[in-house]
Amino acid sequence: MSTEAFTRGRPFPRQPNVMVYQRSHPEKFAAALAELGVTHTVCGSEQSGWDDREVSDVEVVFGWNVPPALLRQMPRLRWVQWSGAGVDAVVLGGGLPAGVRLTRIVGQFSQPIAEYIFSYLLYVVKDLERMRAAQQRHVWEPFRAGRLAGLTIGVAGLGSIGREVVRKARAFDMHVLGLSASGAHADCVDRHYGPSEWDAFAAAVDVLVLCLPLTDATRHVVDARLLQRMKPDAILVNIGRGALIREPDLLNHLAHGGLRAAVLDVFEQEPLPADHPFWGLSNVYVTPHLSGPSEVEATCQFFVDNLVRYLSGQPLLGEVDLARQY
């Protein structure tokens, strides 16, 4: 144990054994942690051949999409810091060993994801595609572009991401409705809906943005029945998880002229297969799960801040309530 380890000037009372598990470049994460004073780390990915002894000594995991089978090989495991915002992959399959705490990153993805959302809302509503096409033809054809101002946006999920969407929607003078399970931030929207009020919520909005966690309660919440409730010129945006939407229902709805546009950054199967019909639909905007990029330094800093809390017995940031699944 190093008594020289400091982060932001705070010494660690001890160095727990930490496994850094990342899909790509785990060594970058380990190096960033070392800079922050976390020294007792083993790091690797799904390709790694893990040393049994190293694995069995792990007390803390800092990782993303860690296989449950690997977690079960850690008798000393006490805490998993997920390096993403959505923990469905470890929670929904019951992959977390009993008694282990789970935290997720909160706050860090709000800004880029909200920028992503407004980039597409403006692109669609102001019809930049038409402007770009006219430029390619060198033709001067003014038209009356649409406006976000005055439209009603419905934000499903009022966590840190949803609330950042609300904040930006205010600056665009939109009417703002919200739906959330807890109702904890109901006062940030013009009208709040509970999970039993999806139909009225969906019917009221021009733009529906899904910022929800994937749980048993939210899986396939956007299905054929709900889509039928939506305005035919509404825009649907999903930055949460693909399985919030029953994708065949959405495809069928779009094929029948429902919705003005669907902006999809997440899918049930990722990468989205090259032959999936979403790619080719003119009013579907497909992006490769890039709206909320995980950044090594910021993610490591979040973990280290939480590690200090963990070691000193303070409440952890972003702790997942396993009963509600997020």
Place this chain on the structure above:
Amino acid sequence: MSTEAFTRGRPFPRQPNVMVYQRSHPEKFAAALAELGVTHTVCGSEQSGWDDREVSDVEVVFGWNVPPALLRQMPRLRWVQWSGAGVDAVVLGGGLPAGVRLTRIVGQFSQPIAEYIFSYLLYVVKDLERMRAAQQRHVWEPFRAGRLAGLTIGVAGLGSIGREVVRKARAFDMHVLGLSASGAHADCVDRHYGPSEWDAFAAAVDVLVLCLPLTDATRHVVDARLLQRMKPDAILVNIGRGALIREPDLLNHLAHGGLRAAVLDVFEQEPLPADHPFWGLSNVYVTPHLSGPSEVEATCQFFVDNLVRYLSGQPLLGEVDLARQY
């Protein structure tokens, strides 16, 4: 004179003779005015054959790009309400007869123009073009998109449009600098620059947005020398007037790899000729002066509100200071 004429419940004490001069559909404006209780109107456009007697009786003109020669045929003319925000066409040529008041529309264009600006800033910074191209090829290629957050935006001109840009920039967590002649709204930006500080202002920003009126002082303010001061990856946006930029200098600067992008909604010559090089440059976004559309009803309401003020001797909204030219 009709004693039945009311607007928002207010009777007009008298009906002055009003000329409605609009490039297209002047009769729509006249009809909207009639609904608002303004009955003594003649209406037409550049194609109209005007009756000399009608013209000589005109006291008030409500119009856009009215030829100075026509204005000089109106011995009783007292007030011109321009139906746009920029009055350079009538002010800079000295086209307004002496003693005639001039007002312009203020406030009405701020929201759509600011939406236009942020649609393109997000399009460029987040590289939606790359996302769209990847979708066309059905390839899943995540990349780290840029962010507006943390960039520095410089807003030149802090009138109603510039201030709306500032407001939205705040919601995107940008650093906000401003330049204006009067300094009247200097407190809305992080740092304010005067007209003698263009160089420092231009050098400090990642995004330069021109929301200025065209005056003798602002004509060609963005020239080769100023462009050299700008960061090589800066974005230039012009929604003011084409002649704020010395266009050959901008073309030359772009040809040498200067600037990340130029977003141009206004040009020295409009429509932009089909063979103009701006059309074909991959980092120039050409749009046909559509960012701030004039809307008949809103414009007529503004005029009628001002007419009530005119008739009762109250200060007019949007009155142009002819000495400063806006």
